[in-house]
Amino acid sequence: MTTKTAEIICIGTEILMGDIVNTNAAYIAKELTNLGITMYHQTVVGDNPKRLKESLELAFSRSDVVITTGGLGPTYDDLSKETIAAYFGRKLKMDEESLQSIVEYHQKLDIPMPENNKKQAMMPEGATIFPNPNGTAPGCAIEQDEKTAIMLPGPPREMAPMFDHFVVPFLLKNSGKVLLSHNLHFYGIGESLLETKLHELMEKSLNPTVAPYAKTGEVMVRVSAMARDAEEAERMMEPVIRQIEETAGEFLYGIDVGDLQTAAVRMLKTKGLEAATAESCTGGYVSKRLTDVNGSSSVFQCGVCTYSNEMKRQLLGVKEFTLQQYSAVSPQTAAEMAAGVRKLSGGDIGVAVTGNAGPEPSEGKPVGLVYIAVDSDWHKEVFEMNIDRRDENLRELIRYLASSRALYLLLKTAEEYPGNSEAAK
Amino acid sequence: MTTKTAEIICIGTEILMGDIVNTNAAYIAKELTNLGITMYHQTVVGDNPKRLKESLELAFSRSDVVITTGGLGPTYDDLSKETIAAYFGRKLKMDEESLQSIVEYHQKLDIPMPENNKKQAMMPEGATIFPNPNGTAPGCAIEQDEKTAIMLPGPPREMAPMFDHFVVPFLLKNSGKVLLSHNLHFYGIGESLLETKLHELMEKSLNPTVAPYAKTGEVMVRVSAMARDAEEAERMMEPVIRQIEETAGEFLYGIDVGDLQTAAVRMLKTKGLEAATAESCTGGYVSKRLTDVNGSSSVFQCGVCTYSNEMKRQLLGVKEFTLQQYSAVSPQTAAEMAAGVRKLSGGDIGVAVTGNAGPEPSEGKPVGLVYIAVDSDWHKEVFEMNIDRRDENLRELIRYLASSRALYLLLKTAEEYPGNSEAAK
Numbered sequence: 001m002t003t004k005t006a007e008i009i010c011i012g013t014e015i016l017m018g019d020i021v022n023t024n025a026a027y028i029a030k031e032l033t034n035l036g037i038t039m040y041h042q043t044v045v046g047d048n049p050k051r052l053k054e055s056l057e058l059a060f061s062r063s064d065v066v067i068t069t070g071g072l073g074p075t076y077d078d079l080s081k082e083t084i085a086a087y088f089g090r091k092l093k094m095d096e097e098s099l100q101s102i103v104e105y106h107q108k109l110d111i112p113m114p115e116n117n118k119k120q121a122m123m124p125e126g127a128t129i130f131p132n133p134n135g136t137a138p139g140c141a142i143e144q145d146e147k148t149a150i151m152l153p154g155p156p157r158e159m160a161p162m163f164d165h166f167v168v169p170f171l172l173k174n175s176g177k178v179l180l181s182h183n184l185h186f187y188g189i190g191e192s193l194l195e196t197k198l199h200e201l202m203e204k205s206l207n208p209t210v211a212p213y214a215k216t217g218e219v220m221v222r223v224s225a226m227a228r229d230a231e232e233a234e235r236m237m238e239p240v241i242r243q244i245e246e247t248a249g250e251f252l253y254g255i256d257v258g259d260l261q262t263a264a265v266r267m268l269k270t271k272g273l274e275a276a277t278a279e280s281c282t283g284g285y286v287s288k289r290l291t292d293v294n295g296s297s298s299v300f301q302c303g304v305c306t307y308s309n310e311m312k313r314q315l316l317g318v319k320e321f322t323l324q325q326y327s328a329v330s331p332q333t334a335a336e337m338a339a340g341v342r343k344l345s346g347g348d349i350g351v352a353v354t355g356n357a358g359p360e361p362s363e364g365k366p367v368g369l370v371y372i373a374v375d376s377d378w379h380k381e382v383f384e385m386n387i388d389r390r391d392e393n394l395r396e397l398i399r400y401l402a403s404s405r406a407l408y409l410l411l412k413t414a415e416e417y418p419g420n421s422e423a424a425k
Numbered sequence: 426m427t428t429k430t431a432e433i434i435c436i437g438t439e440i441l442m443g444d445i446v447n448t449n450a451a452y453i454a455k456e457l458t459n460l461g462i463t464m465y466h467q468t469v470v471g472d473n474p475k476r477l478k479e480s481l482e483l484a485f486s487r488s489d490v491v492i493t494t495g496g497l498g499p500t501y502d503d504l505s506k507e508t509i510a511a512y513f514g515r516k517l518k519m520d521e522e523s524l525q526s527i528v529e530y531h532q533k534l535d536i537p538m539p540e541n542n543k544k545q546a547m548m549p550e551g552a553t554i555f556p557n558p559n560g561t562a563p564g565c566a567i568e569q570d571e572k573t574a575i576m577l578p579g580p581p582r583e584m585a586p587m588f589d590h591f592v593v594p595f596l597l598k599n600s601g602k603v604l605l606s607h608n609l610h611f612y613g614i615g616e617s618l619l620e621t622k623l624h625e626l627m628e629k630s631l632n633p634t635v636a637p638y639a640k641t642g643e644v645m646v647r648v649s650a651m652a653r654d655a656e657e658a659e660r661m662m663e664p665v666i667r668q669i670e671e672t673a674g675e676f677l678y679g680i681d682v683g684d685l686q687t688a689a690v691r692m693l694k695t696k697g698l699e700a701a702t703a704e705s706c707t708g709g710y711v712s713k714r715l716t717d718v719n720g721s722s723s724v725f726q727c728g729v730c731t732y733s734n735e736m737k738r739q740l741l742g743v744k745e746f747t748l749q750q751y752s753a754v755s756p757q758t759a760a761e762m763a764a765g766v767r768k769l770s771g772g773d774i775g776v777a778v779t780g781n782a783g784p785e786p787s788e789g790k791p792v793g794l795v796y797i798a799v800d801s802d803w804h805k806e807v808f809e810m811n812i813d814r815r816d817e818n819l820r821e822l823i824r825y826l827a828s829s830r831a832l833y834l835l836l837k838t839a840e841e842y843p844g845n846s847e848a849a850k
Contacts, residue, residue, distance in 0.1 A: 291708025
């Protein structure tokens with residue numbers, strides 16, 4: 001991999017004033033890291049040509065590649081291309097292809113094109129142009145005297161696709177390589193323990209790289225390889241992935257699945273099973289996450305939120321005796337809720353959550369105590385969580401972590417289904 | 426207001442590598458803007474003392490106040506205080522009170538205190554110390570030769586409360602003033618139209634300031650006043666708030682309520698009413714948001730997600746004829762779902778959502794078509810949404826916007842309740 005240095009300059013007064021969070025910097029930084037390009041600086045400046053020029057001069061004094069976002073709009077204070085072209089001693093010229101794209105963009109949306117927008121088709125002479133199918137401002141790049149400037153639009157939904165489709169190949173073009181990755185998703189193991197298990201691999205493997213990403217309540221490890229072509233990249237990654245599976249495979253819940261709910265829905269589909277949810281403290285979070293997944297309707301048709309004891313009895317048939325004897329937050333109640341929603345829906349697996357999301361202890365049950373139950377013909381289980389954390393929004397965190405555990409148990413229960421898909425329905 | 430300049434240096438290799446998004450910069454920038462402090466630069470550097478020193482020197486060459494986040498941890502590469510103290514020619518000294526806090530923090534969590542953590546109690550001589558109830562690293566500030574350095578912890582859940590409780594008063598202390606704000610929440614009006622209506626006020630009112638904040642599907646306007654004391658600040662804000670109410674009051678759904686779900690739950694409590702939810706395409710999002718609100722259990726006990734026609738019939742009594750004739754995504758189905766869940770739960774208001782969240786048209790219904798119904802003795806309504814947007818995660822956006830509209834209709838229906846609280850239950 002090439003050992004270039006890069007830095008990012010994000011241009012935009014709205015970022016300086018805190019009106020928007022700078023997600024572009026994180027996105028680009030992550031992509032550059034995957035490409036093996038080192039970054040030592042990130043800067044934000046306002047829509048001010050003098051300060052932009054100073055930032056550019058400083059940036060090029062210490063980095064090979066400078067990537068800017070913002071300042072490509074049609075108004076008078078959008079001056080990225082002008083400033084950077086001037087730095088390289090180049091003029092701006094009208095690019096006819098870009099102009100045509102901008103005209104067509106407005107035609108398609110059936111809105112008149114303001115005269116200002118023509119400015120967005122003015123490009124530094126000799127620049128590589130990056131099309132923008134999601135907006136009007138094309139991006140561009142200038143390479144000169146061992147330095148590279150890449151100018152990208154500000155809005156993340158325009159910047160990110162342009163980066164993925166055009167900038168990554170551009171950065172790789174001289175190396176004649178492609179970059180491929182696989183995401184390994186882990187649940188039930190903390191980030192520091194996983195990093196300890198994979199430490200040697202992470203330290204020693206330079207290509208492919210092995211990089212951890214913390215998420216709420218779970219960990220992802222990305223394996224990335226740079227190679228001549230896709231087949232070679234896959235061949236390079238395969239033994240590394242196998243080694244990770246041997247080391248921590250019991251916690252690996254999926255590769256390239258995205259999240260627990262997608263993994264659960266896919267497993268249910270594969271096995272031909274249907275699930276139903278009964279929630280108390282999570283309030284609909286589990287069913288919301290399940291239905292985040294496109295196509296979940298073939299494996300999920302019924303979720304209930306029984307937020308009171310009355311509703312637990314009425315909708316799910318939880319016994320009055322159980323509620324009185326053990327209270328709502330108990331393994332007994334959880335088990336009856338799971339069995340009840342399974343019966344109610346006619347599904348194969350019932351999942352139930354009951355707990356105390358805070359802020360106060362309730363009926364003697366501490367904040368963070370949650371029971372999650374699964375009910376099916378081939379497997380029944382109740383799992384107890386004791387979520388003991390400090391967080392500004394502890395209620396949300398407890399509910400999120402409990403819903404993750406519920407989705408995980410659903411995934412595992414479906415995975416263990418002994419029948420075949422034909423027999424299930 | 427004082428016309429100081431400030432800049433932010435966020436220290437952390439994880440930010441440089443794009444592992445986390447830099448929300449601290451946006452948070453601090455927004456707060457500084459409210460305080461009338463101008464910012465022209467934001468920088469990110471890694472955990473590297475040489476580059477931190479260079480960034481500090483550059484920052485102090487052009488700004489009065491430099492705020493850093495990160496680098497206050499217990500490990501060897503946490504060097505913010507050392508580097509900044511050295512810049513000001515000060516030594517670090519053990520602060521006994523901070524040390525005691527750190528010891529107690531570990532005792533409370535019942536975990537042994539690593540020796541490293543003592544480092545976090547070392548403070549620059551003469552620094553103002555900011556306690557950290559949410560973590561182990563206290564923050565601090567040095568004032569010297571007309572320059573101010575403020576050092577804050579990196580984790581947002583530690584930094585933000587410290588900033589609000591200690592840094593804001595610190596920044597205001599010489600001015601002898603306090604800063605107060607009120608958040609005005611608007612729904613049903615777009616950001617640009619609201620800004621047009623309030624344009625003159627926003628331009629002309631310098632103290633109090635009137636600042637808009639875009640949120641997904643709604644807009645917030647913050648009125649902030651700097652004054653000698655709280656009473657004076659309130660007196661200054663009152664006529665401005667009244668003017669905003671006169672201009673755009675029909676869209677104002679609450680002041681300092683936080684969000685639609687909180688406003689809805691508070692209104693239900695005030696009126697002594699109970700609500701129930703029946704959801705299809707939103708999949709539990711409405712009940713999840715309602716139960717986000719602490720205390721919602723007194724106004725909400727039942728939510729169902731009837732993701733299939735079968736469940737709409739079985740749980741809610743939606744007529745087979747209705748589903749056949751009009752399909753699931755119709756005002757008729759929405760109305761029957763709302764009435765059905767109200768009957769099922771025995772509540773006062775039933776809210777139902779049925780629609781097409783995509784990605785494909787379904788039964789002739791386009792993506793983004795959603796019907797939301799409310800059912801109560803005093804008011805019944807079905808609202809049609811046509812969500813026509815482009816977004817990387819359109820499904821999530823459609824579901825979120827539909828759940829917002831459902832919460833808004835619930836709020837308005839509860840507001841219109843003609844009875845009194847005693848008569849309701």
